[in-house]
Amino acid sequence: MLRSLMLPLVLLALPLFAQSPVRVLDFATETVGEEPRTLIPIVGKWTITQDQGRKVLKVDGTRWREGQRLANLPARAKALYGERYAEFLDSVKAFAYFPYVVARDVSDFQGGEISLRFKAMAGRVDQASGILFDLRSNGNYYALRANALENNLALWRVVKGKREAVKWARNLTIIRGQWHELKVLVRGRTLEGYLDGNRFLEHALEQPVSGHVGIWTKADSVCLFERFTVASSR
Numbered sequence: 001m002l003r004s005l006m007l008p009l010v011l012l013a014l015p016l017f018a019q020s021p022v023r024v025l026d027f028a029t030e031t032v033g034e035e036p037r038t039l040i041p042i043v044g045k046w047t048i049t050q051d052q053g054r055k056v057l058k059v060d061g062t063r064w065r066e067g068q069r070l071a072n073l074p075a076r077a078k079a080l081y082g083e084r085y086a087e088f089l090d091s092v093k094a095f096a097y098f099p100y101v102v103a104r105d106v107s108d109f110q111g112g113e114i115s116l117r118f119k120a121m122a123g124r125v126d127q128a129s130g131i132l133f134d135l136r137s138n139g140n141y142y143a144l145r146a147n148a149l150e151n152n153l154a155l156w157r158v159v160k161g162k163r164e165a166v167k168w169a170r171n172l173t174i175i176r177g178q179w180h181e182l183k184v185l186v187r188g189r190t191l192e193g194y195l196d197g198n199r200f201l202e203h204a205l206e207q208p209v210s211g212h213v214g215i216w217t218k219a220d221s222v223c224l225f226e227r228f229t230v231a232s233s234r
Helices: 073-094
Strands: 010-013 021-025 039-043 046-051 054-060 100-103 112-122 128-135 141-147 152-159 162-169 180-187 190-195 198-204 212-216 222-232
Touching: 039 212, 046 222, 100 128, 112 128, 128 180, 128 222, 141 180, 152 190, 152 198, 162 190, 162 198, 212 222
Parallel strands: none
Antiparallel strands: 010 021, 021 222, 039 100, 046 054, 054 222, 100 212, 112 180, 112 222, 128 141, 128 212, 141 152, 152 162, 180 190, 190 198
């Protein structure tokens, strides 16, 4: 069964969106060795671990295999979409190539900033760390991801479980075992992607975003995450 306990989030104010609170998940009061309580794992193995004395979120892709899904997936999907969870569940079952977790209390991000810090640790096929957003009840979403194996940044659109490349930034420096910052900024239909404070991507969206947000990876990636931050402009 899903645990309904929600951790308190830090409320701040960003200069860019002065009227909107910032939600920061720092995992400080989570339990090491267990799944996060502020995020709902949908695909993959996600647990709280420690890095240099700090509690962080870890995705462990060493046990990954294509099509792998979590136990109690219907309950997890229902926690996101209530009685409308069936369509979302069908999409997840159709293609579980991309491990991800979804924030419990951000149900309709329509614009603003989402950021996180990540550290790629291992992965033979991939070492990907990403921000998931615009997650709809049909399972479609966007993901901005950085890959430490390929040294690139990419914006993906996942539709019916199939990934479509939208935009690329190549020949970047993403060092495995080192912390980096990833950020997506959405203003209306304009999207910008940042790595370590530098803007590398800009894209005009076909329609405004509206949906859940979370953290995304790929295949056998082993990565750490901290300071998952959502600042909504609406």
